[in-house]
Amino acid sequence: MFPTIHRDVVCTFCGCLCDDLEVTVEGGRIRGVDNACELGAHKFTTEGRLKAPIRRRGGVWGEETYTAAIERAAEILLDADRPLLYGWSGTCGEAQSVGVQLAEILGGVIDATTSVCHGTSILAIQEVGHPGCTLGQVKNRADVILYWGCNPIEAHPRHMSRYTTYTDGFFLGNSHRDRTVIVVDIRRTDTAQVADEFIKIKPGGDYAVLSALRAMVRGKDDMIPPTVSGVSRQQLRRVAAICKSAQYGALFFGMGLTQTGGKYKNIRNAIELVDELNRHTKFTLTPMRGHFNVYGFNEVCTWMTGYPFAVDFSRGIAWYNPGETSAVDLLARRECDACLVVASDPAAHLPRSAVAHLADIPLVQLDPYPNATTAFAEIQIPVAVTGIDAEGTAYRMDGVPIRTRKILDLGYPDDRTVLQQMLERIREAKGR
């Protein structure tokens, strides 16, 4: 059999959603992946999927049919008074949409991994807005790039070569020389090594440094002390001047800013710095989203419920109050009595107290692969991988929606199909 080469394949690893991969398929298996970074290529070549749904009875795993597994999953959700539907970042929008409908009919809570990554960014955006753009604006125009609290070389390996530092743009013929790269972090990361300017701040010092820069952009640098969170006034002055004199500046930020002390207030400060810079030049800000479709969940959930994450339907209406309705809080309060986990691994990422409760309640997992959460699950239903053996919509970190491809057919149902079947059973049970 001859190999088939699929071009312009979309990588469903991180929020970059690179769509220029070349994937070679031969004999129903992926033999090669070109253009992808190491993380993306690994996703395409990972093996070890479950063959069929598994269910644990009395501590022993056994295989189930899809019909029986879906039936049991629906029962678990129907029996619950306060079900939590969590995850969603590693699947397509079409599946997320069914997830929201499930939460609505069950009167449950739906939340995504957003609430432990860029949920804080959303809270800040809800206070002050978001001056942003698509990544091509940065590629074609930006002569100043700031990476704050993120390390794209390791986490988003093609970000700099596809969208920023190392790519030529319409107005930038010689990208690397024409752009100034500034990295702000608490340690000298690989990204910091390639920066023109590295601002090393003391842990927890982001808010103060952002405030100092804002003051300087406003022309009030005489009030800044000699050092701010370990950064010299001299360096801050230099950086403020670079930003103000940029033709076009782009600030990217990651969990180093969203999840440190100050949390959403840090982001609010960053947005207000960008806002201030827009009075002098053009400046934009973009969160470095992690999972390939975490932003997609925010979009889908918003157009369906009005809110981007942490939505509680127990009152019949969509109720949103992060801190009350977000997954970690709900689990830590031991409030929910069943959980459906889709396309994520909360056991590996949530705080211990939250994970402890997950272990105590009936849990259904939809995921192509077993992971740490599987250890707590009553049922795991293996599904197709969006972007490999299922297609669907994903939203890039800048909000550009892309249709992911299906390049293989391994016979697994996709998330949307399984969830839709669950929804049908629940609708029947509820008589609507």
Added chain:
Amino acid sequence: MTELLIRNACVIDPINGIRGETMDILIRDARIVESVSGRAEVIDAAGCLTLPGGIDSHTHICGTKVNFGRYMMPEDMRAGRTARQGGMHATSGYSVPTTFGNSYRYSAMGYTTVLEGAMAPLEARHTHEEFSATPLQDTMANTLFDGNWAVMEAVKENDVKRAAAIVGWTLSAVKGFAIKLTNPGGTEAWGWGKNVECIHDPVPHFEVSPIEIVTALVRANELLHLPHSVHLHCNRLGVPGNAWCTVDTFRHIPDLNPERQSLYATHVQFHAYGGSSWKDICSRADLVARAVNDRPQIVMDMGQVMFGKTTTMTADGPMEFNLYRLHHNKWSNHDVELETGSGIIPVYYSRKSTVNCVMWAVGLELALLTRSPWQCLLATDNPNGAPFVKYPEIIGLLMSRKYRDAELATLHPEAERRIALPAIDRELDWNEIAVMTRAGQAKALGLLPLGKGHLGPGAAADLAIYPVRIGEIDPSAEYRRVIEGFRQTLYTVKRGRVVSREGRVVVEGDNSTIWVKPRISEEYDMGRDPEFAKKFARYYTVRMGNYPVQEAYIRRSICIETEAEL
């Protein structure tokens, strides 16, 4: 075969010259017919005002910036919540409701077709995804070309055919409906934090002026034989003294199509100001209305402002930033590579603000000073001027001088000296309202061939039955009854099925998306043009192969194919 018989309806159907006749309407398989069998379902509409389904030719209900409006404003979401009920999903939001919220509320008001006013081609997939969750209206999307690099390069070369080819390829690729220009040239300038002043300013780096973009695309539009005309949001939105810029734009528009206008100017209220600053802003609706009265090639919509809270959202990024600097609440901006930009801010239109009072009056003046209702359609640029749920109040204002006077008495006293509204006696009649809210909209959008906007045999069976008895109401005096009557239909019928009854949705709905596909010769097929492909590959961040919106996103597709002269 589904059949429906609506008995004794009081019908106004301007396209067919029916002005309040009592008649039966017969429907079979989603079309209006001349006879039905005895098995038809019967609705008794005795004496109730029955109109073709409402059409909104310019609204913002779906897509990236609409959704970002929701995303950034939980306070707006809390302002309008309904619980899941029967087949109805829970809804949230007042000025930017959820997709279901928009769809249910429009349907309750008798609207069956809506046009999303601005879709960035690169992000078109998002608009179509939201359309699929807007079940009760047929939808279509204006597609933004205001800052399109390839178009501007063609215009610079004075190559209208190439500009048309680029537009045609893009519309087909993104399943768009019409050419939208928002502050042409200005959104590209905003890529550098700048703007253009008016229609003769050069666009930075591209050596074209806004009016060159507009006139080239007006001609390109006709080469492509698109159903709708160019849909223009003029330059200088919201700036005192901009009426001259608007009129100057109108002066340059040729009359190219005998069937419909050559230019649709949207939310003209925002473009009809006199004065030189916020201190002396005044209405120049007279100037703009006169320009429209003199030119059959122009149709506009009011862009009426109503007092209260709302959200502004537009592809006009620089305008939103300037507005933000006045309001200091919150601001979002989203520029789209090679194509366009956008901005969103919340606003509160206050009766205590002279400027807001002038804005309120300008929209009404435009509608009352434009002689033909076919040339000034009713819209608020939802939600920019006001949420669409305010339409019944606007109808009341247009039909009743008494209502206007009552409202004028509550305005900032300074406002009265800057507007002409107190001197205008005209009161529109039922027929004119029907033109401004459906027949005129269908004609302007080029939807008459699809059977939209009228109730003659063969028409699409989209209609609205209101609890309004026009013979018993004097709209001039009893405007409250008019407003209440238009707030909620007794029945809204879409494709021959009752979709909502007294505001409650009774079926899941199954909307169609209307889009255009001009057939273009191989020579002008941009999909095969090496220069176009090369630039696409170099400057966009998605591959050309991943750019087109797949058919999978269109729930029910109504594709209008045209023969382009290319």
